[in-house]
Amino acid sequence: MFGIMRVIVIGGVAGGMSAATRLRRLSENAEITVLERSGHVSYANCGLPYHVGGVIEKRSDLLLQTPQTLHDRFALDVRVHHEVLSIDRARHVVTVRNLDTGADLELPYDHLLLSTGARAIRPPIPGIERALSLRDVEDTDALVAAAATARDAVVVGGGFIGVEVAENLVHLGLNVAVVEATDQVMAPIDPEMATPVHDRMRAHGIDLRLGSAVAAIGPHDVTLTTGDTLSADLVVAAIGVRPETTLAEQAGLAIGERGGILVDDQLRTSDPAILAVGDAVEKTDAVDGTAALIPLANTANLQGRRAADVIAGQAARNRPVLGTAIVGVLGLQIASTGWSEKRLRAAGRDVRAIHTHPASHATYYPGADTIALKLLVDPHTDEIIGAQGVGESGVDKRIDVIATAMAGRLPASALADLELAYAPAFSSAKDPVNMLGHIAQNLRTGTSRSIQWHEVADAVAAGAVIVDVREASERSGGRSIEGSVHIPVNELRDRLGEIPDGPVIVHCAVGVRGHTAARILTQHGRDVRNLDGGYRTWNAGIRAHVTPA
Amino acid sequence: MFGIMRVIVIGGVAGGMSAATRLRRLSENAEITVLERSGHVSYANCGLPYHVGGVIEKRSDLLLQTPQTLHDRFALDVRVHHEVLSIDRARHVVTVRNLDTGADLELPYDHLLLSTGARAIRPPIPGIERALSLRDVEDTDALVAAAATARDAVVVGGGFIGVEVAENLVHLGLNVAVVEATDQVMAPIDPEMATPVHDRMRAHGIDLRLGSAVAAIGPHDVTLTTGDTLSADLVVAAIGVRPETTLAEQAGLAIGERGGILVDDQLRTSDPAILAVGDAVEKTDAVDGTAALIPLANTANLQGRRAADVIAGQAARNRPVLGTAIVGVLGLQIASTGWSEKRLRAAGRDVRAIHTHPASHATYYPGADTIALKLLVDPHTDEIIGAQGVGESGVDKRIDVIATAMAGRLPASALADLELAYAPAFSSAKDPVNMLGHIAQNLRTGTSRSIQWHEVADAVAAGAVIVDVREASERSGGRSIEGSVHIPVNELRDRLGEIPDGPVIVHCAVGVRGHTAARILTQHGRDVRNLDGGYRTWNAGIRAHVTPA
Numbered sequence A, B: 001m002f003g004i005m006r007v008i009v010i011g012g013v014a015g016g017m018s019a020a021t022r023l024r025r026l027s028e029n030a031e032i033t034v035l036e037r038s039g040h041v042s043y044a045n046c047g048l049p050y051h052v053g054g055v056i057e058k059r060s061d062l063l064l065q066t067p068q069t070l071h072d073r074f075a076l077d078v079r080v081h082h083e084v085l086s087i088d089r090a091r092h093v094v095t096v097r098n099l100d101t102g103a104d105l106e107l108p109y110d111h112l113l114l115s116t117g118a119r120a121i122r123p124p125i126p127g128i129e130r131a132l133s134l135r136d137v138e139d140t141d142a143l144v145a146a147a148a149t150a151r152d153a154v155v156v157g158g159g160f161i162g163v164e165v166a167e168n169l170v171h172l173g174l175n176v177a178v179v180e181a182t183d184q185v186m187a188p189i190d191p192e193m194a195t196p197v198h199d200r201m202r203a204h205g206i207d208l209r210l211g212s213a214v215a216a217i218g219p220h221d222v223t224l225t226t227g228d229t230l231s232a233d234l235v236v237a238a239i240g241v242r243p244e245t246t247l248a249e250q251a252g253l254a255i256g257e258r259g260g261i262l263v264d265d266q267l268r269t270s271d272p273a274i275l276a277v278g279d280a281v282e283k284t285d286a287v288d289g290t291a292a293l294i295p296l297a298n299t300a301n302l303q304g305r306r307a308a309d310v311i312a313g314q315a316a317r318n319r320p321v322l323g324t325a326i327v328g329v330l331g332l333q334i335a336s337t338g339w340s341e342k343r344l345r346a347a348g349r350d351v352r353a354i355h356t357h358p359a360s361h362a363t364y365y366p367g368a369d370t371i372a373l374k375l376l377v378d379p380h381t382d383e384i385i386g387a388q389g390v391g392e393s394g395v396d397k398r399i400d401v402i403a404t405a406m407a408g409r410l411p412a413s414a415l416a417d418l419e420l421a422y423a424p425a426f427s428s429a430k431d432p433v434n435m436l437g438h439i440a441q442n443l444r445t446g447t448s449r450s451i452q453w454h455e456v457a458d459a460v461a462a463g464a465v466i467v468d469v470r471e472a473s474e475r476s477g478g479r480s481i482e483g484s485v486h487i488p489v490n491e492l493r494d495r496l497g498e499i500p501d502g503p504v505i506v507h508c509a510v511g512v513r514g515h516t517a518a519r520i521l522t523q524h525g526r527d528v529r530n531l532d533g534g535y536r537t538w539n540a541g542i543r544a545h546v547t548p549a
């Protein structure tokens, strides 16, 4: 074996197996061994919730590869039920336990790659033993079995996996409650964007308990910190994940401030013979350059491939991450990239937020849905810092386009000029992303000024008057902002005298008519701001019952 | 009126009305008059074919605004059935005919904006008078009426509008033939990409006549240059459009080499008091900086808005165009941006083409479609020059992402690093666009070499041997390349000796296994190229019966 490169990969799924297959393509001679603790490799983690709900019917569809297929195609030595117990960095050896036989053995390496992933956070609540988590195929089997006999389920945590599991248990006909300690599900989006998600979940019968934590898990129920008790013959813990760093810590590798394995831009740990990728490592945040944990498959796969390049001596660089993500929940798409407004505000950064409610495609063509988009812009530089979208269709496309614009360092105003594919079934002549660019331009040049939903109350207290330029019918049933003066946009030019003195906040349903109205009033010498996102965003924000810091 | 800016807009649809509304927002005082020859303004040109087919049921849905709504909201003086007959540049006056009364009047302007659009090309074929065209609402009414009593329709031209009209006539139950003079429909895509479109059209019963022109249109039939006669009680001419420059020429404005009105980067014509936008003007091609005609709504709308900014004295710059476009045909999405391979080759440019056939989203999640993507890269600089996609879903998103990457000047290899939103219902952990980036990287670094479908025959003639690494079942029924040696990829390492000497072309179904096989053979010292896009692209190319120059 003299001269042959021996590579060991720990963790045989997204990052690990992407590295192994790529490395084989780069090097026929390398001896590549993949060690995986669970009974499966190359499984579709991201599909697991959908197998629970029967959307992905066949369990075998989750298994993209097996040790045998990987041996046949890639000459990989893949060993499942093999847990690495320790790394001896001095001797370049790992100790592995064959979980089937209990036997331990030592395997030598020239290069070691850790793609150990993340583990579910299991808070120290009484009764937590009974809660199931969902990380691998074995977990899925357990959840499928438990769901088959359960009637009432409590899902703890309203993040990506929590809402996916909740949706799938609803598909199965269970009574589902979701308990979320913060005021909203889906932490990467802002509260006013989460309101339609809450509505959708509740419309599907989910008992959504926001601002409640689980105090104790009993044999048949769950007690919340609010004192409420939810009956529960099935409890799923989906509170989040932490980098799986047990091995790395044991081996004395440097761990970062966020608790992930520290790697350089070649994905090398503090020991240059050991690389690490995926959920287990800290990434560099593309927005501010700080350490970030982004447990997502796209990044894990890309990093795995890059790590193979590094091992094979090809030029490769790890990249900062935006954390672009999406989840589908009960027919809604929820996607985001970069930072949220609440995060920016918490970090003390100035931010220009833009809310729109465009149609997913031309309204005159059947099947268009209204989507909610939010763009976050640095008001000093026009840099795009983040974006969010919620809606039934076309959200994935707009967030992908914006994430790509961010990668290309296009300023927000340049979104106006993007040439996006238009035919009525797919978009509008001015795509929603173009429209975000127009609005960003208007704000940047001072052509318009906007006010956010959470700034309205203070502005009114300070003497601002609200002018609602919608039609009368749109205000019926209490759907108006208290104290607003009502003048439809088309009558504004003739009724200027009816607007009391003082700064004006103008609003319509979503911001479009408000924009035209604001321009009319501005040119008549008034100090005007257009309510960003209109009544719809304001109402969603108010209903979210929280104000960004 | 002294001191008030008088603006006249000719053409009240995409570019013209976008300019008028924007200008009103920028200037409450301007006197804005919009003159439109047809009976409608702000109509949804792009929806017209779908109203013919009943997909857009209500005719009123096509009319986004009326003179009255535009007056009420934007204080615009909009006059339909008003045809501008001439422009007197010296006197800053246009002569307009009220088509309802026949009266002519003169209107003075400080700024004039031409958004006169394009007119349908009507070739001088005997009987052409009987052929209908589709540009405006009146044309649509005529086509709806004619289709109601017709049984056999011939659509002349297989471009965007031709295929849309054909699809809609099929919806109505007519027998439809499409006659196209070149070897393929949808000129912006390459022939091998058009093959599935041809298949789809034929599968829906369309009698597709490629490489045939219409020689004569008789009272009940159409005679082709091939001598064939098609019965036709309805003939639609959709051969393409030419800039509507009648007025501009009459006024002595400079016309460009491609026949559109010449404008500078402020959208000013050769007369600085006159601006022009939309289908009527020449754009600058984003790829090579030459003059281009891009008759698309996105560009017309954006240019209209920019022209208003220029008139209002705001900073605005016209941008070069990629010509990103999409059309839906019988369930297929066909989209493109930038240049095609045939166009690049015709221009004598070196080009690296990449074909893939990825799934629109994770294959283990229900509903994934196979799509065909093509990326065109400058082999010297790694610059992205164009992209094309054909498939049932997710094509719009990938082309928009690539168009955005082009706008951001990301090199092809950087597509590998894009963080695109992934969950199984929306994408794959490595999105199809990432995959294009991986392939581009491999080609750029020399990790792989590829051969195009149209280069195979010559390479074989020069002594190359083809190795098909698919499974035996995939070759059945003649689905193989003549003379290919068959060794499944998984057996390749053991059967190296079976491959005759000489350069090797390796192929699988789409290129993925071929890539792994090529890496194996390369490392065993062979001179290998992977057939780009695999058997699928090769077969589509061969069936297209044409070879790029």
Ligand SMILES: Cc1cc2nc3c(=O)[nH]c(=O)nc-3n(C[C@H](O)[C@H](O)[C@H](O)COP(=O)(O)OP(=O)(O)OC[C@H]3O[C@@H](n4cnc5c(N)ncnc54)[C@H](O)[C@@H]3O)c2cc1C
Pocket (backbone or CB within 6 Å): A010, A011, A012, A013, A014, A015, A016, A035, A036, A037, A038, A045, A046, A047, A048, A049, A082, A083, A084, A085, A115, A116, A117, A118, A134, A135, A136, A161, A244, A247, A277, A278, A279, A280, A295, A296, A297, A298, A300, A301, A326, B422, B423, B424
């Ligand atoms: C239910 C679920 C749904 C998800 N949905 C999405 C989604 O929609 N989109 C998205 O982008 N991401 C999603 N993710 C996240 C995505 O799956 C991860 O980001 C990705 O799999 C991380 O890859 P990795 O290689 O770092 O870790 P993993 O893919 O988790 O692989 C780590 C492997 O290492 C093994 N291992 C750990 N320690 C040892 C040891 N000592 N010895 C041997 N083996 C060991 C583990 O058994 C595990 O199989 C989801 C995850 C889950 C669990």
Ligand SMILES: Cc1cc2nc3c(=O)[nH]c(=O)nc-3n(C[C@H](O)[C@H](O)[C@H](O)COP(=O)(O)OP(=O)(O)OC[C@H]3O[C@@H](n4cnc5c(N)ncnc54)[C@H](O)[C@@H]3O)c2cc1C
Pocket (backbone or CB within 6 Å): A422, A423, A424, B010, B011, B012, B013, B014, B015, B016, B035, B036, B037, B038, B045, B046, B047, B048, B049, B082, B083, B084, B085, B115, B116, B117, B118, B134, B135, B136, B161, B244, B247, B277, B278, B279, B280, B295, B296, B297, B298, B300, B301, B326
């Ligand atoms: C059937 C059809 C389908 C289409 N589908 C798509 C699509 O899916 N995607 C896409 O991007 N593009 C599509 N287009 C193209 C798109 O509609 C045009 O690019 C866009 O409308 C051009 O805008 P414009 O303002 O330059 O011209 P137009 O919108 O065509 O408006 C020009 C107007 O000027 C008027 N006019 C001309 N001369 C005079 C005169 N002398 N006096 C007064 N009025 C005059 C005309 O009557 C006309 O109404 C389609 C076009 C058609 C016809």
Ligand SMILES: CC(C)(COP(=O)(O)OP(=O)(O)OC[C@H]1O[C@@H](n2cnc3c(N)ncnc32)[C@H](O)[C@@H]1OP(=O)(O)O)[C@@H](O)C(=O)NCCC(=O)NCCS
Pocket (backbone or CB within 6 Å): A012, A013, A014, A015, A017, A018, A021, A022, A025, A041, A042, A043, A044, A045, A046, A047, A064, A065, A297, A301, A305, B355, B356, B357, B429, B430, B435, B438, B439, B442, B510, B511, B512, B515, B530, B532, B533
């Ligand atoms: C699937 C898995 C084993 C990786 O296998 P892989 O062979 O690297 O990946 P793919 O089958 O996607 O093939 C990609 C390769 O084919 C190449 N390729 C793809 N299409 C091609 C084409 N048309 N022509 C040429 N090459 C092509 C790519 O460039 C890439 O090769 P490279 O890495 O050498 O550049 C690994 O990602 C895995 O285990 N995934 C499942 C787990 C997971 O991802 N979970 C999280 C999400 S659910």
Ligand SMILES: CC(C)(COP(=O)(O)OP(=O)(O)OC[C@H]1O[C@@H](n2cnc3c(N)ncnc32)[C@H](O)[C@@H]1OP(=O)(O)O)[C@@H](O)C(=O)NCCC(=O)NCCS
Pocket (backbone or CB within 6 Å): A355, A356, A357, A429, A430, A435, A438, A439, A442, A510, A511, A512, A515, A530, A532, A533, B012, B013, B014, B015, B017, B018, B021, B022, B025, B041, B042, B043, B044, B045, B046, B047, B064, B065, B297, B301, B305
């Ligand atoms: C519709 C038409 C009249 C233009 O009207 P418009 O008022 O300029 O366009 P919209 O209604 O889309 O409104 C866009 C304006 O609202 C603003 N806006 C949109 N959403 C907003 C929001 N949420 N908050 C604030 N402003 C918003 C935009 O910035 C833009 O204003 P600006 O140009 O001053 O920046 C014109 O495009 C037209 O006639 N179209 C039909 C014909 C056509 O396009 N055919 C080809 C395709 S089928």
